[in-house]
Structures are given as C-alpha cells and as structure tokens.
Amino acid sequence: MRDAVEIHVVSPEDWGRFSRLRLAALQDTPLAFGSTYEREADRTEAQWRERLGRSDGARFLASTAGEPSGIAAVYLRREERDGPGPVPELVSMWVHPAHRGWGVGRVLVDAVEGWVAGRGFAEVRLMVTADNPTAERFYERLGFTRTGHTQPLPHDPSRLEHEMVRPVP
Numbered sequence: 001m002r003d004a005v006e007i008h009v010v011s012p013e014d015w016g017r018f019s020r021l022r023l024a025a026l027q028d029t030p031l032a033f034g035s036t037y038e039r040e041a042d043r044t045e046a047q048w049r050e051r052l053g054r055s056d057g058a059r060f061l062a063s064t065a066g067e068p069s070g071i072a073a074v075y076l077r078r079e080e081r082d083g084p085g086p087v088p089e090l091v092s093m094w095v096h097p098a099h100r101g102w103g104v105g106r107v108l109v110d111a112v113e114g115w116v117a118g119r120g121f122a123e124v125r126l127m128v129t130a131d132n133p134t135a136e137r138f139y140e141r142l143g144f145t146r147t148g149h150t151q152p153l154p155h156d157p158s159r160l161e162h163e164m165v166r167p168v169p
Helices: 012-028 045-052 104-118 133-141
Strands: 005-009 057-064 067-077 087-095 123-129 145-153 156-167
Touching: 005 104, 012 045, 012 057, 012 067, 012 087, 057 087, 057 104, 067 104, 087 104, 104 123, 123 133, 123 145, 133 156
Parallel strands: 087 123
Antiparallel strands: 005 057, 057 067, 067 087, 123 156, 145 156
C-alpha cells in the first residue's frame, strides 16, 4: 500500500529543501520548465528565501513516507491578455520519479486549487510544453483543457507551450 501524501506550504525557512527539489526537477525534466538548472543552481540562500517569501502566490512541497516527493507553486499572473485582474497560474509542478503514479501530482494540484478557491478565483491556468504529452494527459485527466493560447518556451523559443485551464470546484 502506498503511503499518504502530506502537503507543506513552503516558507523562506524551507529554502534548503525546496531548492534541492527544484534543482532536481530542472535536471530531471529540463524541457518542462520555464527556467534552467544553470540559471538557478547558483542562487544564494538569500535569493531562494526572497523567492519563497513572495506574497503573490504560494509554494507547496509534498512528502510521502517522510521523503520529499514533489513540488508545485501558484502565482497570480498579470498579463495584458488576461484582462484587468490577475489570473492564478499553476507553475513548477514536478513529482520525483520514485513517487510518480502514487497520487502525488493530484494532491499537489488539489493544494494549488485550494489556495486559488480560498482567494475567490473561479479557475486556475497552467502552461504545458507541447512535447510533453504525458504531462498534458495527466492534466486532462484532472479536467484541464487547452485554451488555444500558445507561446514559446522561455528558455528555448523553438519549443511551444500550450495553456490549459480548469474551473475551480
């Protein structure tokens, strides 16, 4: 039987655990993120703490059997195409390979959606790279659908990202 997944809201004091998982994620699936390992590996403790202390979102760390098993974050995106208000966006989603298929991803998405709903938003959006069909199928199983918006991957403009959206229950 698989162990229960526990979710922890990350604070600046968690910078060490969070940074290790974030860097592992960037090495494991470099094309799934808008950043690179090289860009983030040299961040100082102060830079990690500042990032984790931002007030425009939340970061979550999943643990299974006491071992860190995944991360996700949500930020309030503010782009002209979104209209007058911010749009909650799920970012930095990653599950450790040893814990994939255990429900960690679903629990992380639930944590993000709880944060979104608690602030009165009706939906959550995300970007998924076009060449990551496994991730897109995962999000589709959770009820996300493509919006039709695409954009180049920030660190590799030769690749595209698709935006997906899901109403928050």
